[in-house]
Every structure is written in C-alpha cells, then in structure tokens.
Amino acid sequence: MDEFSWIWVGLVLLFGISAVVAPGTMTRGSILAMLPFAGILAIVATGQTLVIQQRGLDMSAIGMVSLAGVIMARSGLAFNSILLAVVFTVFVGGIVGIINGALISRVAITPLVATMAVNALLIGCVRSLTGSVPVDVPTVMQTISHAQLLGLPANVWFAFVFVASAWVITRKTTVGRRFVAVGVNPRAAEAAGIHVLKYRIGAYLASAVCFSAAGMLLAGFIGSASGTSGNDYLLPAIAAVVVGGTPFTGGKGSVIASAMAALFMAQLGQLVMALGAGEAVQLLVQAGAILLATTTRYSPTLLRTLKSTRR
Template structure:
C-alpha cells in the first residue's frame, strides 16, 4: 500500500487563517489590556491606587467629551469647538454662581446656553449646508473671543460649594467618575435601547434613506450637535470645579484627545456605526497613555506624536479583519 500523501490533494480550506473573534469595537479592550501591561513594565507607579485616583477625574472629563464628539461624528460631522465650549461653560458658571450665590440655577443656565450654541452649529451644518469643520471652527473663534472678553485674560474662581461638590466621593468613588458613568450610561441607553436612538443611528447611516422613510433628518442632525455641546459644557463645568477656577485655556487640551478617543473606540467617520462604551474605554486608554508618556519624561511634542500614533494603530487594528478576508480569498 502506498503511504505517500499528495499535498496537492489536501483541500485549500485546511490552510485558511483562523477567524478573529474580536468585534470592530472589541479592539479597544485589547488595546487597553496591552497598555496596562506596558505600563506595568515601563512605569508601574502609574498603576498604583494613588495615581489611578488622581487620573480618574481627568479621564472622566475626557470620556464625557469623547462621547459628545462621537454623537456628532456618527452624524457624519465633527465639532472643533469642543475645547472652547468647555472653557465658556466654566466661565459662565463661575460668573453666574458668584453673582447669584446659587449652584443649581447657574448649572442649568449654562447647560441651556451650551445647548443653544450646539444648535447653532447643527443648523449651520444641516440647514445651510456648510462644512462641519468650517462651521465649528468659526464658532470656536467666536467663543474664544467671548472667553477673552468675559475673563479679561484672568482665571475666575468658582464658589467653594461647587468645588466641594466636584471633590466629594460617592460610594467610595470620585463624584466626577460617578457623574461620567451616569452620563455615559444615559447616552448608551438612549442610543441603543430607544426608538429615538435607532432613528438616530438610521439617520447617521444614510440621511437620504432615513428621509425617504419619513424620518425628520434635520432634527437628529441638529440634536447631535446640541447634545454634544451639552456634554462639552458639563465636562467644562466639572473641570472648572475640580481645578477650582475657570481659565481661558481650560478646555484646549481636550479637543484632540477627544477626537482620538472616538477613533480608537471604533466609530466611523462615515456615520452610523459607533459604540458609546467603546468610546468611553478609549478615553480611559488615552488618559492612561498620557500618564505613561509623562511618567517616561516625554515632552509635549512627543505626547502629540504618541496621540497621532494611537490613531494610526487604531485604524490599522480595525483594518485587520479586511486584511484577513483578502488573504483568505487569495488562499
């Protein structure tokens, strides 16, 4: 009996690449796990309880900003006024709180104001059909002018009551972290578990198809910008309260990381697809990444390069399934 085996007779499917069980939004978990391992090796002090506790508030602010940016990007837009929106919110809150001696009313008024700014962004983009980048950069410039006129170039102190609110702990967790978790959970439920959320996704996926099916496309597009601005405003108020003062550059450091977090979280700029939870995790990834590079003594320029590299790696990871499919088709 001939024991010789002809290799050519073996079906090609035997050599196909194994299927990747990671979803398009699951790569952020892998990236976060790898970053934790890298941090434990290069800078273990960044994973100590004290360092994590100190990082948690700023990661929370970034997560809220990123979720707001994600809402706009899922509607095929981009909001470049996020940093100025955070700054103006902190300044307006400081002024209203100092003049009225109250906390709740100034918070509500600031939320309404930022929401109106967002509606202006949305109407100019969706109704007037101006490029989102052009519109939001113009609004950003107007807000910067307003910031300088209001502040006079100096920081404004927030009332001690609001500062104490942002430094308290709830169930052993920083109040800022609890606030971020509640906000992110609310947005996740609204987008994923409600009829309005499904319509929001449909509009972002294909505005023409959504309009043909009878959906009010303008409402969801403008609403995305308004909701995003509210998120930026809430993050700006919490940041100002945590720091103790509102400065004219408070939100500048959150614009680029917020956009990067959305990209790392897997949201597509083509609209529709996205994940609130993955975006929040990506914000945590960005915060820890910044802690790591700072612990290694990197300069601000190097930190920006690292953020750019994070975008490239995130896009590359999401391209792996398509690469695998091509390799399988050629096998």
C-alpha cells in the same frame, strides 16, 4: 470580536505595560489622580461620538469647555446658586449646539469649517468675559468635583451617567434607532419619513451639553476657569472616539467603547509623562494611537481585499 471590543484588549495591555515600565502610575494614588480627568474626557468623547455617528465633527469642544467653566463660575457668584448656574450654563451650551447643527444642516457648511468658526467665536467670548485672567470657581462646585463616592471620584460617576444615558437612548429606544438610521443613510432615512434635520441638529445639541458638563466639572476640579481650559480636550476626545472603534462613515458607534478609550488615553498620557516625555511627544503618542487604532480596524478588510485581488 467586533470593532468595539479591541479597546478592552488595549486597556489590559496598557495597564500591564504601565505596571512593568512605570509602576508608579499604577499605585492607588496615581490612579485616583488620573480618573477625574479620564471621566471628564469620557464626557467630551461621548458628545463627540454622537456627532461622528451623524458623519460630523465638532471642533468647538475647546471653546465650549472653556466657556462653560467661565459661565458657571461667573453666574454661580451672580445668582448665589450653583444649581441656577449649572442650568444657565447648560442652556447656553444648548444654544451653541443648535447654532452648530443649524449651520451644518440648514446652511450646508461643512462640519469642520462651521464648528471651527463657532469655536473661534466662543474663545473670543471667553477672553472678553475674563480679560485673559482666570476666574475663581464657587467653592460648592469645587467640593462637588473633588468629592468621592464608593471610593471613586465624583467625575467618574458623572461620566457614568452621561455614557449610560447616551447608550440607553441610542441602543434601546426608537429615537436611538432612528438616530442611527440617519447616520447610516440620511436619504434613505428621509424617504422612510424620519425627520433627518431634527436628529442632525440634536447630535450637536447633545455634544454641546456634554462639553458644557465637562467644562464645569473641569473648572470645579481645577478651582478656576480660563480661556485655555479646554485646550486638552479636542484631539484626545477625537482620539478616544477613533480608538474606541466609532467610524467616521456614520451610523455605528459605541459611547461605552469611547469612554473606555478615554480611560486608555488618560492612562497613556500619564504613562508618557511618567517616562519624562514632553508635550510634543505626548501629541505624537496620541496621533500614533489614532493611526494604530485605524490600521487595526481596517486591516481585516484590507486583507480580504488583497486576497480577492490575487484570485
């Protein structure tokens, strides 16, 4: 069993525990209520996975998710076309991603500092656009976000498209193999003639597009966009990547495992809420999930190290 397979075991155990401890979370209604948010989290986690595969971290998820919802809502009413609004929002998100990538790859600012600074600017833009008052989302987007296809929420199908696309590109194409090579060893990749800068900036561009899509779907599902919309999509997304098995050392990663871990985190949050725990306990549970996943992943290496030391 590899490092990306444990999440399937964890999912089965979590749903089994939920069925015993809080049966109400396993009803069809509860699961259908949880899945749209799991789908949105899976899209954010997909973008975060791609960045972490390049040894980075995108802390601008909060601001980008919030800003995307506001831009989509405002431009949808201005253009009187949800399609133009979506295209414009993704374009703005792409620009933000390029700025993040350029600050990190060209200016050599550490990912944590660069993306946190950009996140602060994005939140400032949201407050300026909204005046700290929620913005109503066009009815068309609400209808799309609340739609169902083959018994599953539309957000789940959107998540499937993003995850499947990222998996195919990173695993089945030459671009994907070069992307992984850059994440494993940038210097060796550059020596091999790979344009390292393009792939590093591309990772942040892809993550921003994912965050933008998630922000639009979230705003459509809630019915409004605000400066606090993205608050719940930073730590859970990073937790999903870690729980899914993607290491921060770069290169290896699995967007499918991250998506399954997003489902794990969504169900875990629902279970904790069903047991009457507050927000502080939910954060502790998320931190505990990260710690447990990290410990599980590195325990075989630790055991081998201890055995070799004893010899």
